[in-house]
Amino acid sequence: MASVTLQHVEKDYGSLRILHGVDLEIADGEFVVLVGPSGCGKSTLLRMIAGLEEVTGGEIRIGERLVNDVAPKDRDIAMVFQSYALYPHMDVSSNMGFSLMLKKAEKTTIDGRVGAAAKRLGLDSYLGRLPRQLSGGQRQRVAMGRAIVRDPKVFLFDEPLSNLDAKLRVHMRAEIKALHQQLKTTSVYVTHDQVEAMTMADRIVVMHDGYVQQVGHPLELYDRPVNTFVAGFIGSPGMNFLPAKVAKGGKVDAVLADGQKLRLPDGLPLSDGDALTIGLRPEHIRLADDGALKAEVEVVEPLGLSTQFYVRLANQQICVFVMGRSDVKPGDIIHLAADPTSLHLFDPAAGSRIG
């Protein structure tokens, strides 16, 4: 096992810069998830760690060793691809033992390690099958098995669950996490699905347009997003954003576009008339009897356990999430309230967090 260190890693395709100086320290045994929308550079970064893409600038270290110019096979890593990339003409045990066979390991060693990995993944009875005779979830497990058999220093996952149906994805998510808890191998996992990131990661790296936006524990990102991008990306249903202006009286208020007022927390570096973007998580909005905010209900989504409303507030549709059930119907006017400490305030120009 080993740590992975990225120092100002850059990647250009021709004149197009894909990654703008990524710095990241991944500790030994940590499970780090790179998350972001497609085109943000997360897969490229992973492929650079694997050695499948050349490094334009900066340094990549696995353990203490600088690996910029080391071939993929000498980096002591294993990768699980989105398409699984199983060798279609080899059966499951040959697929899993391929790397050991290339290393000219003893047949008994190969059989032992393949057998152990297969047992761990519940593939014992499929060892003689070809990949096309397996279901999607089984193929995914074979791809994992191929990685485990190598006993690498680092596991790299490139959207490994994207090709599975929703139910299986949830199941495999838990399985990968359990596997990591057993093996404790340093893992870097790429996904565009923030739920996957939140549920699996020790730490999440949010990327956007080739820049790292924020690195942190899942709940840290949820509770204190550093900018509007992270705030909007993490969490489902997503955070609501409302433009507002600061109005300082005895207390500090925010004036929304339609003139309604919302109490802001004290002690922030705000002056009268400042423009603001207020971030409000749907579950932090309460239905009140006569709160400060009036809104018209447009859509009601009853989910049984909870109810989601889409309401029009200050000429914007925002989402409200409440536990339990509700009699509120579309067209109703409801009153909303939010605790000042639950608000996230952002600079509307830079998008960065205030306070």
Place this chain on the structure above:
Amino acid sequence: MTYAVSEIRAAGRPRKQRLSRAAIEPWLYLSPAIVLLVVVLLVPLIIGISYSFRKFSAFKSEYVGLGQYQAMLSDAVLGQALVNTLWWTVASLFFQFFLGLALALLLDKPFHGRKVVQAVVFLPWAVPSFLSGLTWAWLFNPIIGPLPHWLFALGLKAEPTNVLSDPATAMWGPIVANIWFGIPFFAITLLAALKSIPSELHEAAAIDGASPWQRFTKVTLPFLAPTIVITVMLRTIWIATFADLIFVMTEGGPAGSTSTVPVYIYVSAFKSLDKGYASAVAVLLLVLLIAYAIGLIAIRRTLVRHV
């Protein structure tokens, strides 16, 4: 649901009649295609085979049973033609395949101007075989072509004479022309097969520790194998029955040294005017090629099982 036994019996009886109608019905729908296939494929084949049991002379033909086949047994020229056919087919195929594979592997790598090179490489395929035969015959001609002089300059020939006029070397002329003519076929089909290999497979193999040669033998070749078998089979049949180049360049000569079976069939039918004998030889070639194809398809079946 539950039925009384008598009800089931009652329901079963009219079904029998319907079944026989149902058995005929699909064949009626298929009949236009079947009639067309029989008329276009089977009838000429059967007539051709029936010719091989007859002897043709200027104004009449007579039934001679297996006479033409008996004549083949003692025909030394036919024996030579069979050997020539084998030599012509194996040599052409060997070079076409390996050069075509090399070309496909080169064209699979990205480089500047690849599109143009691809288009140029596939040109020989588009040239009519008679034209390429004539061009190559002229290239080998010491009076107008450069090849004999180059071979002489390289020390491969004692004097700059025509390769095609020496019985010992004449076969190489059409073979070289045929290699030039047939490389694009393998390059096109193998390149298409190469393009169908997902790049992630090569990446996975690279991470697993495979060297470029191991990636070729363990990933690329198994993927290409089914395509290779089918193209080699098609190509063998085409080359074995392909007479244009030889006929244009040497007419089977000198001294029968380039006479392959198809050339011999042509000469028998239209020069010796013995259509019966030509048909018998053609049937022999047909049987040989069918046997070859069956063998190769059996091999392919074992390969395809894995992909």
